[in-house]
Amino acid sequence: MIELINLSKSFGQHQVLHEVSYTFSDGKVYGIVGENGAGKTTLFRCIAGLETAIGSIKSDLQPLKNNLGYLTSDPYFLSKLTGEEYIYLLTDARGKKIKNLSERNIFELPLKEYASSYSTGMKKKLALTATLLQDNSYYILDEPFNGIDLQSSIILTEIILRLKAMGKTILISSHIFSTLRDTCDEILVLEAGRISKSVKKEEFGDFEEEMKEQILKKDIDKLWL
């Protein structure tokens, strides 16, 4: 369980998060949606402890950061470090010993090559593999489906469902609604730093229709005058 209590974050005069309160339960997958700049990544970074924020964050396992796997939207790799070495770096940092890495390379990544030379999708898959091998209790996956191919997308969906079955708490942000529909138990809509809506699984269909209607009416009409 992760509980956010009145979480606020500002960058100078610009307030990005406004007293966000929510409880994320174990064994559930939460989708966070919102327009660009709505504060999704900032929210994730605050939960991870990469940003200081006002308010408090509680979790069953302490410290939260040592039990949290965070897949950033744009993973960064140092030059001259191979995929294999990156995985060892991240798992070693959590005190995990990895055996038979080649067998656990489910995305069939070229682990002996420099990670910085990977394509966008491969980088994402490498970062995801390293995060998963850390064996955490909580996961934050920021845009995990961006840039990855169809096959990997199917694998990732299955991985998320298995993590959920194992009782892990997972927070995902994605702009691809179908992926959220397939994986999430609940979707939270973040608008200008506030959770404006919480949608349960049984309401996903209506929510998608409602969103489409709103967005198309608002924007496309303007484009075609």
Place this chain on the structure above:
Amino acid sequence: MVNSYLRLQYKLLTRHIKAMGLPIPVAFLLLLGLGYLIHYALVQYPVFGCYAVILGNFQLLFLLTEKNRNDFLKNTYSKREFHTIRLWENGLVILPSFIILLVHNQWLYTLLLILLAVVFAFLTFKTFGKSIPTPFAKKPFEFIIGFRRSYLLLLVLYLLAGIGFYVANPNLVLFCIACIALTCVFYYQLPEPIFYLWNDHHTPRGFLMRKFRRGILQCLLVTLPLILIYILLFPSDLFNACILLGGVFFLLPFAITLKYVAYPREINFPEGFALALCFSFYPLILALLPFYYIKAINNLKNHL
């Protein structure tokens, strides 16, 4: 074209100096000071001083041959412009050392320096297979990256040490071991992304201690073959080797500590100055290490 590229490089260099917190005139004064130090070292130790100057320039020139950087230049400029740029870059890099060697009438080394600058301007180093293998596979990352950036220098130092063994010159071997160990110290100038540190589950103290332990072990791994042969061939010089290694093994944790004092920025002037001071007088480390250690621990509390 070439002119504007070099002007841009100068602009980038000045930005880098300003980011280090140094006004440009001060940076140039420091450069002059460094030049004087090299000059002084050459007066004191003419042979090893020249070796050090050549090896230092060798590593700088090697870094400029980095494949991605050169690929970018090749894609952007014509072949002729590319080689002109590379010659200019190498020429500017060796210029201070070139002047110093010339002042000391070290004609042979001056010629060698020019030769290196020209040769490196036409070289691009391809990786062996997919990546350069290192002996540190499961213990990333400073030594892995550092090793891949300096393997040619290490190779030259090993060759030079081999000559030292062959001609029974313990000082030359000792010089090479010291250079290798010092190269390892420089591996720690690269700060990792905050995310890497965030991932670590250690306490600041545990984190630093693990870095020290691994740093010393990995440094030993690189230098041990030479040390063992040295002890075997020159047992009467064992004391000198111990003094040198003892110093380096204090300098390495000190460099690691300074890295995390400055973190997340790179080591700047104050930390660099402290390192240079300790390098010239090892015992100072004993006095400064506890002070910087506490600073590093406090800084790491913000990131771990």
